[in-house]
Amino acid sequence: MIDGELLKNIFIRRIHPDEPMPYGLLLDADPSRKAISKYLPSSEVHIALLQGEIIASIVLSMPDADELEIKNIAVDEKLQGRGIGRLLLDYATRIAIKKNARNIFIGTSNASIGQLYLYQKAGFEMTEIKPNFFLYNYPDPIIENGIQCKHMIVLRKDL
Ligand code: ACO
Numbered sequence: 001m002i003d004g005e006l007l008k009n010i011f012i013r014r015i016h017p018d019e020p021m022p023y024g025l026l027l028d029a030d031p032s033r034k035a036i037s038k039y040l041p042s043s044e045v046h047i048a049l050l051q052g053e054i055i056a057s058i059v060l061s062m063p064d065a066d067e068l069e070i071k072n073i074a075v076d077e078k079l080q081g082r083g084i085g086r087l088l089l090d091y092a093t094r095i096a097i098k099k100n101a102r103n104i105f106i107g108t109s110n111a112s113i114g115q116l117y118l119y120q121k122a123g124f125e126m127t128e129i130k131p132n133f134f135l136y137n138y139p140d141p142i143i144e145n146g147i148q149c150k151h152m153i154v155l156r157k158d159l
Pocket of ligand 1: 002028029070071072076079081082086106117118
């Protein structure tokens with residue numbers, strides 16, 4: 001449920017070069033440190049702060065000039081379900097518009113039911129399936145909601 005009072009006190013900005021990467025959050029969204037270190041150098045990391053503490057993060061990348069990808073999005077476990085994820089998705093959409101992207105997209109797994117719900121509610125539509133993506137790219141099985149993460153579902157929003 002959206003917690004308007006909480007959201008009013010959240011400030012989102014790009015991380016400064018001298019700040020430590022919020023690896024705890026990044027690894028919540030993507031269990032592979034190897035995969036994260038591959039996309040970080042070509043991405044922008046943005047953080048959400050509440051009373052000076054980092055409580056969420058979002059990693060954005062532009063694989064080509066007209067589309068923006070959300071590579072990683074995570075909210076502190078204690079604060080999930082109160083509207084911060086949606087706030088970050090809307091923030092990323094505004095950045096994509098500013099960068100003149102024609103669409104914004106995000107990939108998640110076939111087993112990530114809550115994420116698929118959230119992204120569709122935020123206006124993203126399923127446009128592609130990358131079969132066996134998680135089997136090929138992650139050494140250990142990942143289980144969510146009792147289902148194995150096998151395929152990547154790409155959801156896209158035209159801007
Ligand atoms: N299960 C069920 N429902 C969910 C889930 C979930 N995992 N996540 C969000 N929702 C629902 C909320 O209940 C809410 O529904 P409502 O509008 O009907 O009340 C709606 O989606 C909005 O949710 P928010 O509160 O804005 O989302 P939240 O702040 O919890 O952030 C996020 C969502 C980022 C997925 C968070 O749960 C999280 O950090 N999860 C762990 C990391 C993760 O899985 N990241 C995404 C991986 S994919 C990628 O990074 C590209």
